[in-house]
Every structure is written in structure tokens, then in C-alpha cells.
Amino acid sequence: MQVKKHIQLLQEIKGNMSSSKSYVFGRAAEGALPKVHKAEGLWIEDDSGKRYLNASGGAAVTNVGHGRREIAEALHQQVLQHDYIHPTAFVSPVVEELAAALARRAPTGIERFYFLSGGGEAVEASIKMARQIHLVKGRPERVRLISRWKSYHGLSLGALSAMGRTAFREPFTPLLGEVVHIPPPYCLRCSYGLTYPGCQLRCALALDETIQNIGPNVVSAFIGETVCGATLGVYAPPPDYWKIIREICDAYHVLLIHDEVMCGLGRTGRWFASEHYDIHPDIVTLGKGLGGGAIALSAVGVQAEHFDALQSAGGFVHGGTYSHHPVAAAVGLATLNILKEENLIERAERVGNVLGAKLKHKLSGTPHVAEVRGLGMFWGVELVEDKDSLRPFTREAQMAERVWHSVFQKGVIVYKAFGLAGSDGDAIIIAPAFTIIEKDIDFLIDSLAQGIAETIE
Ligand SMILES: Cc1ncc(COP(=O)(O)O)c(C=O)c1O
Numbered sequence: 001m002q003v004k005k006h007i008q009l010l011q012e013i014k015g016n017m018s019s020s021k022s023y024v025f026g027r028a029a030e031g032a033l034p035k036v037h038k039a040e041g042l043w044i045e046d047d048s049g050k051r052y053l054n055a056s057g058g059a060a061v062t063n064v065g066h067g068r069r070e071i072a073e074a075l076h077q078q079v080l081q082h083d084y085i086h087p088t089a090f091v092s093p094v095v096e097e098l099a100a101a102l103a104r105r106a107p108t109g110i111e112r113f114y115f116l117s118g119g120g121e122a123v124e125a126s127i128k129m130a131r132q133i134h135l136v137k138g139r140p141e142r143v144r145l146i147s148r149w150k151s152y153h154g155l156s157l158g159a160l161s162a163m164g165r166t167a168f169r170e171p172f173t174p175l176l177g178e179v180v181h182i183p184p185p186y187c188l189r190c191s192y193g194l195t196y197p198g199c200q201l202r203c204a205l206a207l208d209e210t211i212q213n214i215g216p217n218v219v220s221a222f223i224g225e226t227v228c229g230a231t232l233g234v235y236a237p238p239p240d241y242w243k244i245i246r247e248i249c250d251a252y253h254v255l256l257i258h259d260e261v262m263c264g265l266g267r268t269g270r271w272f273a274s275e276h277y278d279i280h281p282d283i284v285t286l287g288k289g290l291g292g293g294a295i296a297l298s299a300v301g302v303q304a305e306h307f308d309a310l311q312s313a314g315g316f317v318h319g320g321t322y323s324h325h326p327v328a329a330a331v332g333l334a335t336l337n338i339l340k341e342e343n344l345i346e347r348a349e350r351v352g353n354v355l356g357a358k359l360k361h362k363l364s365g366t367p368h369v370a371e372v373r374g375l376g377m378f379w380g381v382e383l384v385e386d387k388d389s390l391r392p393f394t395r396e397a398q399m400a401e402r403v404w405h406s407v408f409q410k411g412v413i414v415y416k417a418f419g420l421a422g423s424d425g426d427a428i429i430i431a432p433a434f435t436i437i438e439k440d441i442d443f444l445i446d447s448l449a450q451g452i453a454e455t456i457e
Contacts (some may be wrong), residue, residue: 021100035184039066042433042440044413050129050391052408055444056415060229060262062376062433063348064338067301071292071334078330095233095329101300101336105271107258107280111304114316115297115324119153119261119287122298122335123223125318126283129159130221130255131281131307139253145177146210146254148184149191150420152230153223153259162223165231167395171324184228185237188371188382189390189421197348198237198411204244211252221255221283226273229262233417233427234373234380235269241260242277249282261287261298266339267432269349269376272324276375292335344434352376352436356440359430362445368456379430383412383452392425399456400426407451412444428452 026033034046042065044052078094085092099113114129116122129389134142147153149164160169161177164184169176183191184320185397194201211219213271222245226234249256258281263273265286272278272284284301291297301313310316322328326366338347356379359371364382383399385391393399398417403426407414416431428448 009278041065041067044350051411051413053440053444053447054297055412055430055432055436055440055448057289057431057433058293058413059288059415060267060293060429061288061291062340063266063289063377063434064292064342064344065159065433066293067335068292068294068338070338071294074330074334075327076295078327078456081186081326083327084322085326088319091327092324092329093137095324098329098333098336101333102286102299107221107272107284109280109303109305110284110301112302112307113301114302114318115329116300116320116326116394117298117322117325118154118286119259119285119298120156120159121320122261122285122287123153123259124156124158125160126222126223126257126285127298129283129302129306129310129316130257130298132316133255133309134220136309139217141218142253144214144219145179146207146214146219146222147179147181148224149181149226150184150186150231151223151225151259152262153225153311154261163231167419167423180210182210184224184232184235184317185241186196186232186235186373186420187238188235201238201244203243204248208248208251209243211248211254217250219252219254221257222249223259223389226258226260226277226281227263227265227375229378230415230417230429232380232421233382233420234378234429236276236375237371239277241396242274242279242295255282257281257283257285259285261285262431263378265289265336266345267349267378267431269345269352269375271345290332291337292331292338293336293404295328295331297325297332299332325404328387336424339434342456348377349375349433351436351438352378354438355379355430355432355436357388358441358445359448363452364414366449366452367423368452374430375435377432380417381430381448381452382425383456384425384428392421395419395423400428403428403451403455406455410447410451412447412451414444416449 035046038045145163151164153159153163161179185203189194201344219351363369370382385393400418404416
């Protein structure tokens with residue numbers, strides 16, 4: 001009976017392969033996608049031979065480009081050296097080495113790294129870690145989390161509770177944890193109708209007011225992307241924003257979590273985006289580029305003082321079968337080595353300035369582009385229906401998706417952002433590998449400009 005079923009299944013699979021039915025529960029609901037054949041450097045080729053310039057590193061992931069031999073070799077060697085070992089049974093030298101390499105570049109005091117797989121997982125762990133730090137320091141009443149609207153922190157329930165993209169939260173609202181959201185530092189559409197610097201950063205001061213309202217003794221942590229990414233279409237807070245936030249956190253013993261899953265590890269032209277603001281968080285999350293696009297790897301970095309407190313009370317109550325994976329760590333280490341040896345962080349700033357200047361030159365004056373903003377290799381182009389009033393396109397118009405598709409047809413891959421104004425509002429994110437050359441920058445910008453013009457009449 002079992003054999004009969006098996007043969008039937010094989011026949012079905014064979015039949016379906018020829019009629020190209022898929023058994024994958026895929027991400028895209030929009031129908032057939034091209035089949036990828038090869039990816040090298042900044043270029044991806046499909047099975048028809050069409051080539052695409054990856055101008056967004058997927059989701060800001062392939063920071064060192066596709067198909068890096070150094071990464072492949074590190075992975076290969078590590079599998080042969082030792083692959084999976086349970087992290088509560090052995091210490092792996094390569095995991096130690098990666099943590100040390102990160103600690104050398106991390107914000108002051110961040111000395112310990114907990115390795116996981118996805119960015120959302122790192123965010124979940126950071127929220128739990130903050131709570132447990134308070135517990136072991138004798139502040140058991142500190143349970144509440146504050147985050148920001150229009151943020152992106154991941155899609156698992158804890159991360160989604162912190163996240164501020166309305167369209168992604170809405171279907172699951174009854175399942176979400178209680179997180180208080182404050183307005184983001186988004187000067188183009190200031191929640192208070194103010195203008196920087198006259199506003200005196202009302203959006204940062206909102207943290208103080210919110211802590212007071214919730215109760216100064218019950219707040220555990222504040223989490224924010226150091227430079228806003230996926231939902232806001234890239235937005236770097238004004239220079240003094242994080243200093244004010246840090247001061248408020250210190251005043252109330254609230255822990256500061258910087259989510260650098262997207263903006264970390266060189267994307268903004270610095271190893272850590274917090275370097276731009278000259279402050280250090282209590283906890284920092286990393287992901288995406290850390291695995292070089294070759295493997296799922298994320299990390300939570302924490303101040304030594306907090307780590308010591310956790311350790312002396314029995315350790316962080318957390319885990320994960322694939323945490324602290326040696327093969328992932330070998331890939332992470334190879335990726336950091338490439339960044340260092342090829343001076344790619346410095347290049348991200350230098351060539352990123354060229355990218356930003358060219359984007360502004362080409363797009364800023366066009367009718368449906370409200371703003372071109374960013375830093376390093378991290379740029380956003382906000383699209384609006386009406387430039388004077390900043391009226392956004394409605395979500396139903398699916399403008400980010402339509403522009404994305406048009407640009408994709410031209411052989412360039414960008415990244416979509418939406419939810420900049422409630423569920424509405426669209427932006428296109430440009431986040432290429434730090435190795436991008438000027439010829440490709442020009443192709444990318446021309447294709448994007450044409451895609452916008454052709455999509456929005
Ligand atoms: C800032 C930030 N945090 C967390 C995440 C979630 O990462 P992942 O999709 O790997 O779970 C993302 C993903 O885009 C992100 O941009």
C-alpha cells in the first residue's frame with residue numbers, strides 16, 4: 001500500500017514537473033516568476049539567459065556580491081572540519097573568532113554575541129534579553145517594550161508586535177503582544193507637523209512622555225532601527241536624535257536596542273550605523289549581510305556588563321537548535337574578512353556618495369518623487385501621487401510593486417517599501433553590494449527613472 005502510494009506520488013511529481021506545477025508554498029502570490037540560473041557579483045541570470053543587476057542585494061543582504069569564492073571555501077572547509085555541534089556541549093573556535101571580530105568593531109562595550117539564524121529571531125532574542133537583564137538586576141516589574149511606527153523588525157509574533165508596518169500587523173492584531181509605538185524620526189511627514197531643527201526633535205522627546213505615561217518603572221526597553229529601512233524606505237534620523245533617546249533611556253533605566261539587521265555591517269558606510277550618532281546601545285541586532293548572502297546568520301550583541309549580570313544569575317534563558325552554528329560562523333567570518341581586506345566599508349561610503357548624488361540629480365526634480373534620501377549604499381526614493389501635498393498613493397494602487405515590476409523587466413532589481421503613511425505610501429530602496437561600479441550605477445538609475453516615468457502617467 002505504502003509502495004503504491006509512493007509510486008503514485010512520484011508519477012504525480014513527474015507529471016507536474018512537465019506541466020511545471022510547483023509544490024513549493026512560495027513567497028510571491030503574483031504568479032509565475034522567472035527561474036534563476038546563476039548569480040555572480042552583482043548580476044543574476046535566469047534560465048532564459050536574461051541578466052538582472054541586483055541593485056538591492058535582494059533585501060540588503062548580498063553586501064559583498066554573489067558567489068564569493070572565499071565564502072564558498074570557508075563553508076566547505078568548515079563542514080569538513082566540524083559542522084553541527086550542540087552549542088551547550090562544545091565551544092567552536094570559529095564561533096569564538098567571529099564574536100571577537102564583531103566585538104573589535106562594535107559600539108563601545110558590546111563584547112558578547114549570541115548567534116542565531118534570522119533577523120527577526122535576533123530581535124525576538126533581544127527583547128527577551130532586555131527583560132531578563134532587568135530581572136537579574138532586581139527590576140522584575142520592567143516588562144514593557146516601546147518601539148516606533150513605520151519600523152521593520154521581522155514577522156514572527158514578538159518581532160511583529162514591535163514592528164510598525166500597519167499592513168503586516170493588521171491580519172494578526174489579535175495575536176500581537178502589547179508594545180507601545182511612538183512616531184518615527186521621519187521629517188518629510190512629521191507626525192507633529194513640525195520642521196527640523198525648530199521641532200527640537202519632538203519625536204525623540206515622545207519617548208520621555210510615553211515612558212512617563214506607561215509608568216517609569218515598568219518599561220524594559222526601547223527598540224529602533226538605527227537608520228530606518230524597509231518600511232520607511234530608508235531614513236536616517238537627524239544627528240542629535242539618538243543622543244536624546246540615549247539620555248532618556250539612561251534617565252529611566254530603559255535599555256536601548258539598536259536593530260541593525262538591515263543598516264549594520266557597512267551598509268551606511270560604517271561598521272555599525274550607531275557610529276554616525278556617537279552613542280552606544282545596550283543591545284544590537286545584526287543579520288542579513290552577516291551571512292554574506294550564503295547562509296542564514298544573525299546575532300545579538302550585548303554590553304559586557306549586562307552579559308556578566310546574566311551569567312552570574314545562571315545565563316540567558318534562550319536557545320535554538322541551530323544557534324551558534326560553526327558553518328554559519330565560518331561564512332560570517334569570511335564575509336567580515338572580505339569587507340576588511342577589500343576596504344568595502346570605506347568604499348560603501350565613497351561610492352555610496354556618488355550613487356546618492358546621481359540618484360538625486362536624476363530623480364529629485366521629477367513629478368512623483370517626493371524625496372531621495374540615504375547614506376552609504378542605502379538609499380530610498382519616496383513616490384507620491386501629489387508632490388505638493390505629499391499625498392501618497394493608496395495601498396490598492398500597489399505603486400511600489402508596479403514600479404518594481406517595470407524596473408525588473410528592464411533588468412534591474414530594486415526593493416519595495418510601503419506603509420510610509422499608515423498602510424499607504426510607497427518607496428523604492430536601493431541597496432547594492434558595496435562592490436558596485438559606476439557603469440552599473442548609471443544603468444540602475446536610468447532604468448529606475450524610466451520605470452517610474454512609465455508606471456506613473
Ligand atoms: C531592521 C530589520 N530587523 C529585522 C528584520 C527581520 O529579518 P529577517 O527577515 O531575517 O527575519 C529585518 C528584515 O528586513 C529588518 O530590516
